[in-house]
Amino acid sequence: MSGQLLIEIYVLVLAVFVGFEVISKVPPTLHTPLMSGSNAISGITIVGAILATGSMPGTISATLGMIAIILAMINVVGGFMVTGRMLRMFKK
Amino acid sequence: MQDLVIPIIYLISAVFFILGLRQLSHPRTALKGNRTASIGMLLAIVATLLNNQILDFQSIFIAILIGSAIGAILAKQIEMTSMPQLVALFNGFGGAASLLVATAEFYRGGVFPIFIFFTIALSVLIGSVTFSGSFIAFLKLQGIMKGAPIQFKGQHAFNGLLVVLVIISSIYGLLYPFSSMFLIIIGVSLLLGILFVLPIGGADMPVVISLLNSFSGLAACATGFVIQNDALIISGSLVGASGIILTDIMCKGMNRTIWNVLFAGVGSTDAITDNLQVDPMKSIKSYEPEDTVVIFENAKQVVIVPGYGLAVAQAQHMVHELQKLLEGKGVVVKYAIHPVAGRMPGHMNVLLAEANVPYDSLYDLDQINPEFEETDVTLVIGANDVVNPAARHDTNSPIFGMPILDVDKSQTVFVLKRSMNPGFAGIENELFYKDNTIMIFGDAKDTVSKLVSELK
Numbered sequence: 162m163s164g165q166l167l168i169e170i171y172v173l174v175l176a177v178f179v180g181f182e183v184i185s186k187v188p189p190t191l192h193t194p195l196m197s198g199s200n201a202i203s204g205i206t207i208v209g210a211i212l213a214t215g216s217m218p219g220t221i222s223a224t225l226g227m228i229a230i231i232l233a234m235i236n237v238v239g240g241f242m243v244t245g246r247m248l249r250m251f252k253k
Numbered sequence: 254m255q256d257l258v259i260p261i262i263y264l265i266s267a268v269f270f271i272l273g274l275r276q277l278s279h280p281r282t283a284l285k286g287n288r289t290a291s292i293g294m295l296l297a298i299v300a301t302l303l304n305n306q307i308l309d310f311q312s313i314f315i316a317i318l319i320g321s322a323i324g325a326i327l328a329k330q331i332e333m334t335s336m337p338q339l340v341a342l343f344n345g346f347g348g349a350a351s352l353l354v355a356t357a358e359f360y361r362g363g364v365f366p367i368f369i370f371f372t373i374a375l376s377v378l379i380g381s382v383t384f385s386g387s388f389i390a391f392l393k394l395q396g397i398m399k400g401a402p403i404q405f406k407g408q409h410a411f412n413g414l415l416v417v418l419v420i421i422s423s424i425y426g427l428l429y430p431f432s433s434m435f436l437i438i439i440g441v442s443l444l445l446g447i448l449f450v451l452p453i454g455g456a457d458m459p460v461v462i463s464l465l466n467s468f469s470g471l472a473a474c475a476t477g478f479v480i481q482n483d484a485l486i487i488s489g490s491l492v493g494a495s496g497i498i499l500t501d502i503m504c505k506g507m508n509r510t511i512w513n514v515l516f517a518g519v520g521s522t523d524a525i526t527d528n529l530q531v532d533p534m535k536s537i538k539s540y541e542p543e544d545t546v547v548i549f550e551n552a553k554q555v556v557i558v559p560g561y562g563l564a565v566a567q568a569q570h571m572v573h574e575l576q577k578l579l580e581g582k583g584v585v586v587k588y589a590i591h592p593v594a595g596r597m598p599g600h601m602n603v604l605l606a607e608a609n610v611p612y613d614s615l616y617d618l619d620q621i622n623p624e625f626e627e628t629d630v631t632l633v634i635g636a637n638d639v640v641n642p643a644a645r646h647d648t649n650s651p652i653f654g655m656p657i658l659d660v661d662k663s664q665t666v667f668v669l670k671r672s673m674n675p676g677f678a679g680i681e682n683e684l685f686y687k688d689n690t691i692m693i694f695g696d697a698k699d700t701v702s703k704l705v706s707e708l709k
Contacts, residue, residue, distance in 0.1 A: 166368055169478060169486055176487040180494025183271055187278045189590060190612055192499060192599030196466050197340055198277050198287050199495040202270050203347040203469040205294065205488040208301045209354035209480045213361075214316065215307030222357035223309070227316045229353035232346040234320025235327065240343055241291040242328035243336075244277075248284040250333075250606040 190251060194244050201240025207233035255305055262300035263484035269293025270488050274495060297484055333607040334564045337596040340462060341391040347469035348383025351376055351476045352439070358479050359435055367427060369479065374423035376475035377435075378442045383468040385446030390461055393450075394596055403451040409516060415445045453515065455561075456638055458596040460503045460514045467496020499598050506592030506618075508654040537673075537685050539692040542703035548665055549708060552629035554585040556621065558658055559601050560594050562635015562670070566697035569608035572634065574705050576610065582708075588614055589621040589631075589658050591639035618656055628663035633684075634697050635669065641682045651680060666690045669697045 187195055210233050213226030270293045276286025298317075307313070331339050355376035365373070392398035418441050426434040453461050470492025477485025504511055549555065557576070563569060576586045588610065594601045602615065616624075625631065633640055636658075643650040644657045660666050661684055668690060684690055693700050 165481060166478075169481065169483065172483050172486050173474065173490055176490040177494050179271060180274070180491040181498065183275045183491075184278045184495045184498055187498070187502070188280060189592060189599055189617060190280060190602045190606075190615070191278060191283055192502070193336060193340070193597060193603045194283060194287070194599070195274075195277050195495060196463065196499060196598060197336075197343065198290060199274065199492045200340065200343050200347060200466055200469060202274070202290055202294070202488050203344075203466075203473045203492040204350070205270075205297060205485050206347065206351045206354055206473040206476050207294075208297055208482060208484055209358075209476050210316075210350060211298070211301045211313055212304065212306065212480060213354055213357035214313050215304075215309050217361060218309040218312070220360070222360045223312065225353045225357040225360070227312050229350040229357065230313060230316035231320040231323070232353070233350040234317050235324040236343050236346045236350065237291075237294055237324065238321040239324030239328045239339075241287060241294070242325060243331065243339065244287045245284065246328065247333075247336075247603055247606070248287060250603075251280070251283075251612065 194247050194251075197240050197247070198244040201237050201244065204233045204237035204240065207237060255303065259300045259303055260483070262296055262303075263482070266293040266296040266300065267484055267487040269296065270491055274491055297488075300484075333603055334567055335395075336603055337458065337462060337600060338391050338394040340597055341387045341394055341465065344462070344465045344469045345384050345387030345391065348380045348387060348465075348472050350380075351469075351472035352380030352384055354476050355380060355479050356435075356439070370427050371423070372475060372478035374419070374426070374438055376472065376479050377438055378419055378445075379468055379475050380472040381439055381442030382446035382449060383465055383472050385443040386450045386461075386468070387446075387465050389447055389450040390458065390465060393455065394458065402454045408448065408452060412445065412448055415441050415448070419445070449515070455596065456593070457507075457514050459593045459598050459600070460500060460507075460511070462597045463496055463499035463503055464511070464515075465496075467493050467500060470494075470496055503593055503598055506656065507652075508656060537692055538690070539694055540667075542693055542695075542700050543707055545667060545691070545693070545704065546707045548630060549579065549584070549704070550582065552579075552584050554587070554624075554628045555579055555630045555632060556587050556589050556625065556628045556660070556663065558589045558591075558594075558631060558633045558636050558640060558660055559605065560591075560634065560636025560639065561596055561600075562637075562697055564595060564600065564604055564635070566635065568634060568698040568701050569604045569610075571698050571701040571705065573605075573608040573610050575701055575708070576614070578705060578708050586614065587616050587621065587624070589618070589660075590615050591618055591636070591658055594636060594639055618658060622659050625659045625662040629665065631660040631663040631666045633660060633666060633668045634701070637670075637682055638680060640684055641680065642687075643680075643683050647683075660684065661687055661689070664689065667693055669693050669695075669700050671696065 210229035273286045273290030276282035422437045470489045474489025640660045644652045644655040
């Protein structure tokens with residue numbers, strides 16, 4: 162156990178509460194966009210993928226990282242775009 | 254400087270995600286919220302590229318370009334009727350990316366502190382389950398795999414055994430770090446994801462999709478512990494929380510607990526034979542679309558109940574035509590949307606929005622149920638379990654206690670259906686045998702377009 166880990170656990174617990182507070186009441190119309198939008202946010206794992214790819218060139222880790230960047234980026238770009246597309250439909 | 258600037262940008266991006274999600278959950282600000290969250294993501298990526306550990310930018314940019322191109326094409330090309338599949342696929346990619354990052358970290362080598370190894374194993378477990386589970390959900394939704402639950406004897410015990418196996422191999426891998434043990438953890442976790450979604454029936458898909466959505470966030474969160482990055486932990490847990498909220502809404506829509514959805518396998522063959530309450534010899538009435546015109550023309554209020562069948566038949570545009578035509582004749586037309594109609598949360602809302610149905614004609618369960626008694630015609634299009642009166646009184650029914658749309662209380666109920674086969678959940682529907690119910694067999698889109706041309 163390190164102090165760093167303890168702080169990370171603090172961050173986790175607080176962020177979960179923030180999540181519940183922020184998204185408490187969602188009207189049914191927004192269920193799908195919220196899901197695809199939040200899914201795009203889960204593509205944040207791209208941060209780890211970039212570090213793995215860039216910091217260890219030529220290793221198996223870099224190759225795995227590159228595949229991870231592609232997948233995460235599909236998630237991010239596809240997720241935000243399709244959410245935007247749906248929400249613009251609701252506007253009409 | 255770098256030690257300060259990068260974490261601060263991560264913090265700002267986390268704030269953008271929080272604000273974005275808040276805006277996304279209100280109709281007026283939702284589009285803005287989507288933009289806010291995407292700016293947050295851009296900031297996080299830029300901050301990461303500033304890291305001076307990064308030596309190889311070329312591979313990164315190539316991968317970013319490939320991923321962005323595929324994502325953009327998918328988002329542009331996808332039919333709105335295929336949204337559930339796409340969401341499942343995206344969830345799976347998110348899980349796979351987290352799995353790969355954790356694996357890359359493992360192969361970086363060196364001696365891991367115990368808790369880092371533990372978080373790697375956890376990240377691999379959640380990432381794999383999200384990936385393979387979403388993939389099975391995708392196959393079911395795309396129709397490549399049968400939607401009905403697939404179960405075998407002792408499945409729960411076997412799944413439990415797999416979890417134990419993951420834990421044992423993690424501990425073993427911790428004591429004697431070598432890579433083949435690591436591959437076993439990945440393999441068993443992937444198998445676990447497959448077995449977790451296989452026994453879940455089509456009608457329970459909204460729950461599974463929102464749960465997998467939550468998992469994709471938790472996978473990112475676990476990866477955050479692996480690479481000790483707060484941005485991942487914060488964003489991952491936000492997504493985890495949002496997925497759990499949706500899962501909860503879906504479960505409440507069916508009056509079931511998450512455990513019941515995951516482990517009961519509603520719609521498996523046992524459930525059908527045990528609970529068949531309606532006498533199959535009992536008579537039903539069936540009309541041709543042409544026979545219904547008079548009834549529609551004399552109606553004051555028509556309520557349309559869309560279900561998954563509407564999505565399959567792609568009948569949403571035709572239904573909007575019908576709505577406009579009836580409204581032209583002075584009929585009030587409303588849509589009744591059950592919270593779990595379709596295959597993902599909000600499925601019907603998306604479909605009808607695509608067909609330009611104004612969303613003030615969409616009504617929730619609580620709003621519309623008191624109105625059925627004053628409704629002349631209810632038109633059920635491809636919905637089944639959510640209108641089954643057995644849920645109100647038949648304690649033996651697998652869907653007993655589920656809040657349903659009380660369509661049987663309206664004057665006349667037209668049920669548009671392909672055939673008498675039970676729905677995805679495999680439960681007989683006693684609505685079809687009621688005196689005020691009239692079946693119209695055929696493809697929903699054909700039937701509605703016949704109605705439209707007859708009413709013109």
